[in-house]
Amino acid sequence: MGSKTFKGGVHPFEGKELAKDQPIVEVLPKGDLVYPLSQHIGAPASPIVAVGDKILKGQKIAEAGGFVSSPIYASASGTVKAIEPRRVAVGDMVKSIVVTNDGEFAEAGYSPCDNVTALSTQEIIDRVKEAGVVGMGGAGFPTHVKLSPKEPDKIEYIIANCAECEPYLTADYRRMLENPQELIEGMKIILQIFANAKGVLGIEDNKPDCIEKLSAMVKDEPRIEVCPLQTKYPQGGERQLIYAVTGRAINSGMLPADAGCIVDNVETIIAVYNAVKLGKPVTSRISTITGDAVAKPGNYLYSIGTSYAELIEAAGGFKTQPEKIISGGPMMGFAMFGVDIPTTKTSSSLLCLTKDEVAEIEPSACINCGRCVQACPELLVPSRLAKFGDNGLSGEFEQWNGLECIECGSCSFVCPARRQLAQSIKTMKKQVLAAKRKK
Amino acid sequence: MSDFYHVSSSPHVRSKDTTGRIMLYVIIALMPASLFGIFNFGFRALLLILVTIAACVASEWVFNKIVHKKDTITDLSAVVTGLLLALNLPVTLPWWEAALGGVFAIVVVKCLFGGLGQNFMNPALGARCFLLIAFAADMTNFVTDTYTGATPLAAMRNGEAVNTMDMLIGRISGTIGETSVIAVLIGAIFMILMGVIDLRIPASYIVTFAVFMLLFGGHGFDLNYLTAQLCGGGLMLGAFFMATDYVTSPITPGGQIVFGICCGILTGLFRTFGANAEGVSFAIILSNLFVPMIEKYTIPAAFGQVRKAKKQEGGR
Numbered sequence: 223m224g225s226k227t228f229k230g231g232v233h234p235f236e237g238k239e240l241a242k243d244q245p246i247v248e249v250l251p252k253g254d255l256v257y258p259l260s261q262h263i264g265a266p267a268s269p270i271v272a273v274g275d276k277i278l279k280g281q282k283i284a285e286a287g288g289f290v291s292s293p294i295y296a297s298a299s300g301t302v303k304a305i306e307p308r309r310v311a312v313g314d315m316v317k318s319i320v321v322t323n324d325g326e327f328a329e330a331g332y333s334p335c336d337n338v339t340a341l342s343t344q345e346i347i348d349r350v351k352e353a354g355v356v357g358m359g360g361a362g363f364p365t366h367v368k369l370s371p372k373e374p375d376k377i378e379y380i381i382a383n384c385a386e387c388e389p390y391l392t393a394d395y396r397r398m399l400e401n402p403q404e405l406i407e408g409m410k411i412i413l414q415i416f417a418n419a420k421g422v423l424g425i426e427d428n429k430p431d432c433i434e435k436l437s438a439m440v441k442d443e444p445r446i447e448v449c450p451l452q453t454k455y456p457q458g459g460e461r462q463l464i465y466a467v468t469g470r471a472i473n474s475g476m477l478p479a480d481a482g483c484i485v486d487n488v489e490t491i492i493a494v495y496n497a498v499k500l501g502k503p504v505t506s507r508i509s510t511i512t513g514d515a516v517a518k519p520g521n522y523l524y525s526i527g528t529s530y531a532e533l534i535e536a537a538g539g540f541k542t543q544p545e546k547i548i549s550g551g552p553m554m555g556f557a558m559f560g561v562d563i564p565t566t567k568t569s570s571s572l573l574c575l576t577k578d579e580v581a582e583i584e585p586s587a588c589i590n591c592g593r594c595v596q597a598c599p600e601l602l603v604p605s606r607l608a609k610f611g612d613n614g615l616s617g618e619f620e621q622w623n624g625l626e627c628i629e630c631g632s633c634s635f636v637c638p639a640r641r642q643l644a645q646s647i648k649t650m651k652k653q654v655l656a657a658k659r660k661k
Numbered sequence: 662m663s664d665f666y667h668v669s670s671s672p673h674v675r676s677k678d679t680t681g682r683i684m685l686y687v688i689i690a691l692m693p694a695s696l697f698g699i700f701n702f703g704f705r706a707l708l709l710i711l712v713t714i715a716a717c718v719a720s721e722w723v724f725n726k727i728v729h730k731k732d733t734i735t736d737l738s739a740v741v742t743g744l745l746l747a748l749n750l751p752v753t754l755p756w757w758e759a760a761l762g763g764v765f766a767i768v769v770v771k772c773l774f775g776g777l778g779q780n781f782m783n784p785a786l787g788a789r790c791f792l793l794i795a796f797a798a799d800m801t802n803f804v805t806d807t808y809t810g811a812t813p814l815a816a817m818r819n820g821e822a823v824n825t826m827d828m829l830i831g832r833i834s835g836t837i838g839e840t841s842v843i844a845v846l847i848g849a850i851f852m853i854l855m856g857v858i859d860l861r862i863p864a865s866y867i868v869t870f871a872v873f874m875l876l877f878g879g880h881g882f883d884l885n886y887l888t889a890q891l892c893g894g895g896l897m898l899g900a901f902f903m904a905t906d907y908v909t910s911p912i913t914p915g916g917q918i919v920f921g922i923c924c925g926i927l928t929g930l931f932r933t934f935g936a937n938a939e940g941v942s943f944a945i946i947l948s949n950l951f952v953p954m955i956e957k958y959t960i961p962a963a964f965g966q967v968r969k970a971k972k973q974e975g976g977r
Contacts, residue, residue, distance in 0.1 A: 232676070234672075234676070235674065313668075389674065461964060461965065471964055473963060473964060473965035473966050544666060545667050546667040546673060547666045548673055550671075552674045553671060553672040553673075553674065554671050554672065556671070557667060557668040557669055557673060558666065559666050559667075559668050560665065561666075575673070578669070578673070579674060579675060580667075580672075580674075581667055581669070583675065586680055586733070586736065587776060587778035587779070589683075589777060590778060590908050591680075592907065593678070595913070595914065595961075599964065600964040601961050601962065601963055601964045602961070602963055603913060603960070606912065622960055623960070623962075623963035623966065626964065626965075626966070629671075632672075634675070635672050635676055638676075638678040638679050638680045638682065639679075639680050642670065644670065644671065644672060645670035648670065
């Protein structure tokens with residue numbers, strides 16, 4: 223096997239068969255659209271519309287709240303109904319713009335660019351920033367910030383994160399099969415900014431058709447290559463991906479740029495293409511709506527801001543009553559107690575499971591078996607960190623490098639004593655970071 | 662849709678491995694040694710195995726009942742302790758002494774320290790050492806109908822020659838489960854293949870011990886002597902099944918190697934300079950005591966951490 227990878231990791235049940243062969247289907251929103259002002263890392267966007275305003279699809283409704291922030295665009299035409307806190311997938315209440323959908327989808331005009339190669343670096347970054355492009359794999363880091371490293375000349379790799387290592391998710395897979403041209407064009411646009419970089423498409427080897435197709439397409443592109451990766455979770459973790467592709471290791475105190483890398487997800491690179499070439503802001507994306515509770519699991523292209531309830535309806539509704547509904551994948555996604563929740567730029571998947579296998583878990587004593595140590599892609603000792611976390615020992619927690627945890631959940635996954643290691647570590651990490659910010 | 666769905670922290674899926682399953686693998690891995698022990702020493706070996714297992718399981722059940730703790734016998738760890746203890750007993754041991762050993766292992770060494778995962782000393786070995794001190798004569802009586810001589814290591818100490826082929830196969834006197842190197846290794850290979858243990862502790866233990874004996878054993882490079890030392894005295898059983906006990910060995914990868922080295926040096930020391938010819942049990946339980954300290958000094962570097970240190974130096 224020539225596929226590259228990292229140390230550690232786990233092999234969860236893939237579950238991708240459910241939705242993998244379902245072509246992308248477009249879903250038009252019917253009900254209200256809700257746009258949380260924080261759907262990215264950084265300062266929340268600030269609304270530039272007022273209640274009662276008529277707005278068009280593709281019209282900017284909130285301006286970036288700073289450099290590390292991103293504007294938000296309406297994904298359907300209608301009237302602003304309210305600007306109020308709404309519940310989002312992670313469980314928080316976030317100030318959101320609520321728009322009544324008039325069902326007409328009247329669209330604002332866009333300004334496409336006929337000659338992308340003539341654009342300057344700053345023009346490209348400005349177009350990406352203006353279009354509201356953020357990391358659409360889940361983190362939501364504003365892409366224009368990523369594309370503005372301190373020393374652009376030192377960037378040697380632009381890595382397209384095509385790993386899609388989370389079980390059940392197939393949205394990126396479908397994108398690669400159905401929109402490979404946009405992905406490659408998007409990559410070329412980013413490469414235009416970084417003269418010394420080469421583009422690498424890192425794809426897990428459970429998607430041989432993508433590897434084959436994209437390899438053939440980039441055959442004549444001197445600056446782009448495909449890098450097959452071992453199928454192992456969390457292969458798509460930023461640090462793990464960089465290591466697999468370049469052999470360089472970064473830690474929590476570094477940015478990918480410190481290793482000469484910029485990593486962007488498939489969906490994000492396609493958004494860059496749409497922004498720069500077509501002048502289109504981020505108003506839609508693909509999600510995998512899947513799980514054994516869904517009647518028609520598949521991959522759906524929808525207007526961002528549509529409620530999850532509508533997407534479930536589009537996927538044929540529930541064939542069995544689900545017990546657990548997860549925004550994102552089963553390893554890192556957020557369980558939601560209801561489905562009347564808006565989708566955002568980072569909604570990669572909705573997983574509806576008839577059985578919550580975690581519910582019946584009864585944690586028993588840690589036997590020190592070290593399976594979590596073997597699984598940890600950050601080479602930590604999760605069982606110890608969880609213990610420090612449970613006992614509030616922040617000093618020991620830091621000494622054992624707890625802050626390096628990427629919250630991938632591999633430790634909880636493998637634990638034979640069924641301990642909630644990741645939960646304890648995440649909680650402690652939050653506390654330690656909060657205490658540090660206070661200082 | 663106002664239904665409430667289950668909410669919990671990620672991840673939302675789990676592997677199928679359980680503590681019980683790991684313990685079951687260890688029990689299966691101990692089967693070749695147990696069966697050979699029964700074949701080698703006769704029916705009484707089976708009786709002792711059953712007695713210690715019963716004593717261990719029963720005392721764990723009773724203890725948890727008395728202190729109102731959740732019943733934990735289904736995790737099979739008490740069975741493993743009982744079986745390991747039996748394999749470390751001479752077949753002639755009175756059954757009630759064996760049973761007492763089982764109770765000591767579970768109640769004193771394990772439960773009083775907080776139960777599974779909390780004991781700092783291997784329960785089976787702790788109990789064996791307890792019995793060695795309490796019933797020294799019975800615990801060193803290796804005379805059976807089949808074997809009338811001393812154990813090979815003791816024989817060697819007295820300057821007698823030993824047959825290393827017999828030691829590999831296990832047709833020698835000794836405790837029930839330690840005699841056959843081949844049977845122990847079959848179990849060890851099974852555990853390695855099933856991912857129950859890895860080679861860090863056993864390999865560093867055995868290599869360190871071999872080097873120690875070469876340097877300080879007083880026999881120089883004598884292949885026959887070295888093979889006998891490696892095959893005898895339960896070294897293989899100890900290295901693969903007892904030094905690798907999860908609870909009482911370091912969890913850090915580097916610490917596991919240090920721990921193995923520690924066991925190797927102590928075993929060599931005890932065998933070369935000590936009063937009796939074996940010493941594996943004492944070496945392992947003494948090393949168990951070093952575990953917290955070993956772990957403290959072998960905290961693994963996190964992914965990408967070396968570069969971080971450099972960067973910080975450069976930056977400040």
